[in-house]
Each structure stands twice: as C-alpha cells, then as structure tokens.
Amino acid sequence: MSLPPPLVLTVAGSDSGGGAGIQADLKTLLALGTHGMSVVTAVTAQNSRGVHGVWELPEEAIRAQYRAVVDDIGVQAVKTGMLSSAALVETVAELLAGTDAPVVVDPVGVSKHGDPLLAASALDSVRTKLLPAATVATPNLDEVAQLTGVHVVHESDMRVAAEAILSYGPRWALIKGGHLPTGDGAVDLLTDGAEEHWLRAPRHDNRHTHGTGCTLASAVAAGLAKGLPVERAVREAKEYVTGAIAAGFALGAGIGPVDHGW
Numbered sequence: 001m002s003l004p005p006p007l008v009l010t011v012a013g014s015d016s017g018g019g020a021g022i023q024a025d026l027k028t029l030l031a032l033g034t035h036g037m038s039v040v041t042a043v044t045a046q047n048s049r050g051v052h053g054v055w056e057l058p059e060e061a062i063r064a065q066y067r068a069v070v071d072d073i074g075v076q077a078v079k080t081g082m083l084s085s086a087a088l089v090e091t092v093a094e095l096l097a098g099t100d101a102p103v104v105v106d107p108v109g110v111s112k113h114g115d116p117l118l119a120a121s122a123l124d125s126v127r128t129k130l131l132p133a134a135t136v137a138t139p140n141l142d143e144v145a146q147l148t149g150v151h152v153v154h155e156s157d158m159r160v161a162a163e164a165i166l167s168y169g170p171r172w173a174l175i176k177g178g179h180l181p182t183g184d185g186a187v188d189l190l191t192d193g194a195e196e197h198w199l200r201a202p203r204h205d206n207r208h209t210h211g212t213g214c215t216l217a218s219a220v221a222a223g224l225a226k227g228l229p230v231e232r233a234v235r236e237a238k239e240y241v242t243g244a245i246a247a248g249f250a251l252g253a254g255i256g257p258v259d260h261g262w
C-alpha cells in the first residue's frame with residue numbers, strides 16, 4: 001500500500017471527443033501525479049468539429065457528486081470549468097464557499113469553434129458569486145472581454161484586464177494572452193494586484209489546441225494540491241501546457257487535442 005497522491009477535484013463539463021473538459025482535466029491530473037476526481041456539470045456531444053449538443057445535469061446531481069467526494073475522500077485543490085447556466089454557477093459557488101482548498105476558476109465562456117458553453121444570463125453570477133471564491137482565475141482574452149468589457153489589443157492592456165478581473169475578488173488573476181498577435185510568443189500575466197509576473201512561452205505553430213484552457217487550469221490546480229505557491233504552480237502549469245500544445249495532434253476533420261503523453 002502506498003500513500004495517496006495529492007487530491008484534485010474538477011467541476012466541469014464532459015467532452016465526448018476526449019480533448020477538453022473533464023477528459024482533459026483527468027489526463028492532466030494523472031500526468032502530473034495527482035488523483036483526479038470529477039463533478040460532471042454538463043454532458044456535451046462534441047468532436048473535432050465542434051459542440052453538437054449540451055445536456056446540463058440537475059443541481060441535485062452536482063451537489064451529490066460534490067458531497068460524495070468531499071465528505072469521504074477530501075480535496076486538496078478544486079478546478080472549475082464549464083458551468084453552463086446561472087443556476088449551476090450559483091450551486092457550485094455555494095459549494096465552494098465551504099472549502100478551505102485552493103480553487104482555480106477557469107471562467108469558460110465559448111469554445112474555440114464559437115459554441116457557447118456558458119449562458120449569457122450566467123455572466124453576472126460568474127462575476128459576483130464564482131470569481132470571489134477563486135484563488136486563481138484564468139480567463140482568456142475573450143472571457144476577459146465578456147466579463148469586464150475590457151478589450152485587450154496590446155500587451156499593455158493586460159494590466160487593466162487583470163485589475164478588472166481582480167475587482168471581482170479572486171486572490172490572483174492569470175490573464176492568458178495566447179490570442180494576442182504579439183509575434184514572438186504567448187504571454188500571460190499573473191498578478192494579485194501587488195506582485196506582477198509576466199510569463200512568456202514560445203508560440204507553437206500548431207492548430208491542434210483543443211483543451212488548452214482546461215489543461216492549464218487543471219495543471220495549476222495540481223501544483224496547488226502539491227502545496228506549491230501560486231507563482232510556481234502557474235509557471236509549472238504553463239510549461240506543461242506549452243509541451244502539450246507542441247505535441248497536439250490531428251484528429252477527425254477539425255481541431256485536434258493537445259497531447260498529455262509528451
């Protein structure tokens with residue numbers, strides 16, 4: 001018998017194609033030496049070409065999955081992803097209010113194919129209920145625009161974006177600038193309003209990046225579950241996702257997933 005690995009819970013949607021959502025989270029958590037557990041919030045019928053259907057689970061199923069894990073096994077970090085509706089965002093926020101574990105909130109809005117993964121009517125609940133529960137919030141630039149109205153077009157706008165996200169109450173904001181046409185690489189800003197860390201990574205010319213955001217947020221949660229400080233957890237997570245993007249592979253007729261076996 002050996003000691004259990006660090007325990008991480010992902011609260012997210014299922015991607016039948018195995019590239020993003022719960023499936024990406026659990027692969028990341030395994031690759032990083034943690035025990036992944038899941039609260040499935042919604043089931044998507046999805047493949048490399050997009051999301052073809054979404055079925056939310058009832059609030060009761062969210063609560064029951066969460067309680068089953070937390071009351072018996074315990075968690076050392078939680079990650080949230082696709083929450084789909086205002087009711088589910090509020091249910092999850094209420095559950096998280098009772099945990100001492102660090103929480104990584106990936107405020108998933110729209111998929112790479114432009115399919116909505118969060119109702120517009122849920123944005124306010126994300127701002128006022130979910131973001132305050134976050135140790136680290138990891139919005140991309142589209143999610144920043146949706147949540148704060150700040151449109152980042154230059155690297156220098158990322159500071160304004162971070163301040164706007166921090167105003168909702170997460171301890172740290174990780175603004176993912178991967179969609180910026182900076183040319184020389186992908187830049188992210190991690191800040192708690194006092195410290196500021198600019199994280200740079202080479203940009204890989206690979207369009208098979210499905211699951212990037214889920215993978216990054218899960219990797220941060222894995223680091224936090226291991227007891228790493230936020231900055232180190234984020235740096236190591238960025239390194240992991242950069243490798244996973246470089247190794248992303250073609251699948252189906254559309255956008256393939258990042259790879260966790262690199």
Ligand code: PLP
Pocket residue numbers: 012013014015020021022044046081082108110111112113117209210211212213214
């Ligand atoms: N499907 C689910 C269930 C997700 O949680 C996400 C992202 O968080 C996506 C799809 C979209 O992934 P991507 O934008 O990387 O294609």
